[in-house]
Amino acid sequence: MSGRLSDLTWRELDARVAEGPPILFLPTGALEQHGPHLPLGTDAMLPALLAERVAAEIGGLVAPTLPYGYKSQPKSGGGNHMQGCASLDANTYILMVRDLICDFARHGLTRIVLFDGHMENQMFLTEAADLALRALKGEGIEEVRIVKLGYWVMIDEPLEETLFPEGLISWELEHAAVMETSVMLHLRPDLVRTDLIPDHPPAAFPPYDVYPFDPGSVCHSGALSSAAGATAEKGRAVVEGLVPALARQIAEAFPAP
Numbered sequence: 001m002s003g004r005l006s007d008l009t010w011r012e013l014d015a016r017v018a019e020g021p022p023i024l025f026l027p028t029g030a031l032e033q034h035g036p037h038l039p040l041g042t043d044a045m046l047p048a049l050l051a052e053r054v055a056a057e058i059g060g061l062v063a064p065t066l067p068y069g070y071k072s073q074p075k076s077g078g079g080n081h082m083q084g085c086a087s088l089d090a091n092t093y094i095l096m097v098r099d100l101i102c103d104f105a106r107h108g109l110t111r112i113v114l115f116d117g118h119m120e121n122q123m124f125l126t127e128a129a130d131l132a133l134r135a136l137k138g139e140g141i142e143e144v145r146i147v148k149l150g151y152w153v154m155i156d157e158p159l160e161e162t163l164f165p166e167g168l169i170s171w172e173l174e175h176a177a178v179m180e181t182s183v184m185l186h187l188r189p190d191l192v193r194t195d196l197i198p199d200h201p202p203a204a205f206p207p208y209d210v211y212p213f214d215p216g217s218v219c220h221s222g223a224l225s226s227a228a229g230a231t232a233e234k235g236r237a238v239v240e241g242l243v244p245a246l247a248r249q250i251a252e253a254f255p256a257p
């Protein structure tokens with residue numbers, strides 16, 4: 001049977017929940033520029049594609065991906081002023097995720113993974129989980145467990161060496177750079193503009209943030225560091241390393257029902 005929540009009928013889902021609630025993945029992304037070479041939906045596509053693979057290993061279900069996220073930040077995503085970024089205010093985002101968690105849990109889907117692909121969402125996912133647990137407790141629904149992670153958290157030292165044989169500059173500057181480009185080259189090569197892969201020095205930022213952000217203060221392609229080292233083989237190594245590692249970690253995080 002399909003691992004996609006939206007492919008099931010309500011009776012099929014009801015039967016799955018009655019057997020003991022499956023782990024439900026909610027991929028969370030963004031619509032955000034990803035350099036001259038990757039599509040705007042990169043941060044939504046990657047967690048969606050990875051969540052399906054991880055869920056398949058542990059008998060989980062995958063909810064439809066949230067394709068919008070919190071605002072792109074200059075130091076981690078280039079900034080929300082860049083073309084194609086359409087984002088949500090934090091309050092909107094938190095309440096949307098909270099509402100979904102609550103409805104999933106009310107219907108017995110009490111084991112939820114917030115499976116993130118966009119760094120800027122992270123603390124707001126934490127807040128959404130906290131508000132959802134508080135609301136559900138008030139309704140007498142207490143058997144809820146939520147795990148939050150970015151899909152990249154299980155990139156270990158060997159994988160890092162595969163990705164960056166000459167050394168990693170910093171994960172903060174990996175936006176639209178070697179890791180995302182490699183994984184897209186492996187999973188969605190049809191969407192990578194290989195002739196436009198940027199090769200330039202890493203973006204330089206002061207150690208503080210300035211509001212309002214001055215877009216003229218930085219000069220970059222939308223990628224925060226070079227993506228020239230990206231290859232489909234590196235992308236395959238990341239996917240083949242991450243999927244079983246994430247499956248193991250997530251299964252361990254949920255005691256059997």
Ligand SMILES: [Zn+2]
Nearest residue numbers: 042043176180
């Ligand atoms: Zn990204």
